[in-house]
Amino acid sequence: SQTIHQWPATLVQPVGSPLSLECTVEGTSNPNLYWYRQAAGRGLQLLFYSVGIGQISSEVPQNLSASRPQDRQFILSSKKLLLSDSGFYLCAWSRESAEAFFGQGTRLTVV
Amino acid sequence: GQNIDQPTEMTATEGAIVQINCTYQTSGFNGLFWYQQHAGEAPTFLSYNVLDGLEEKGRFSSFLSRSKGYSYLLLKELQMKDSASYLCAVRDSNTDKLIFGTGTRLQVFP
Numbered sequence: 001s002q003t004i005h006q007w008p009a010t011l012v013q014p015v016g017s018p019l020s021l022e023c024t025v026e027g028t029s030n031p032n033l034y035w036y037r038q039a040a041g042r043g044l045q046l047l048f049y050s051v052g053i054g055q056i057s058s059e060v061p062q063n064l065s066a067s068r069p070q071d072r073q074f075i076l077s078s079k080k081l082l083l084s085d086s087g088f089y090l091c092a093w094s095r096e097s098a099e100a101f102f103g104q105g106t107r108l109t110v111v
Numbered sequence: 112g113q114n115i116d117q118p119t120e121m122t123a124t125e126g127a128i129v130q131i132n133c134t135y136q137t138s139g140f141n142g143l144f145w146y147q148q149h150a151g152e153a154p155t156f157l158s159y160n161v162l163d164g165l166e167e168k169g170r171f172s173s174f175l176s177r178s179k180g181y182s183y184l185l186l187k188e189l190q191m192k193d194s195a196s197y198l199c200a201v202r203d204s205n206t207d208k209l210i211f212g213t214g215t216r217l218q219v220f221p
Contacts, residue, residue, distance in 0.1 A: 042214075043212055043213035045211075049206075057208075094209065097141055099144055100209050103153060107151075
């Protein structure tokens with residue numbers, strides 16, 4: 001069976017510090033991978049989308065970047081965090097055209 | 112582009128039936144998904160519609176009309192544990208991206 005791991009679960013970081021959130025998928029190959037952000041009480045905003053190694057689609061201009069160094073690994077990064085980067089970050093995977101499955105999420109608080 | 116609309120909040124009584132609507136406008140359509148999200152948790156998959164009609168899964172049913180750009184999620188025999196946010200999402204056939212609406216927060220009262 002397929003599983004998705006996302007860590008850490010919670011993170012408190014000072015403004016201006018770097019960020020690295022990691023997501024890995026097991027039990028499948030060549031998944032579509034997603035990073036979403038959810039502000040408190042709001043919907044999911046698609047940040048990055050990847051259909052293969054090194055193929056990243058950025059949805060909104062922002063302070064974040066994503067990389068896919070391996071087939072089942074998706075990394076969300078920032079060089080310098082802003083207060084507005086606080087939120088609930090969710091990694092997800094799907095097979096082409098099928099439903100997406102989410103990791104546990106990372107609650108990021110920038111202070 | 113994509114536009115997905117849902118009501119922000121709804122309330123209902125335990126044991127009742129509630130219908131959560133979702134309207135969408137996308138450049139290409141390849142399926143509509145419903146997710147449930149409890150506070151502080153990740154969304155979990157509920158249902159999938161790609162053809163017109165009703166899909167039933169236990170107490171939950173989802174309906175799709177592609178010509179109207181419309182879907183609804185029907186929850187029967189409501190239980191307190193059904194209090195959650197319900198997210199409508201559409202897959203864009205041109206990009207294969209999964210785009211979410213803002214979600215509907217449902218509160219079930221005794």
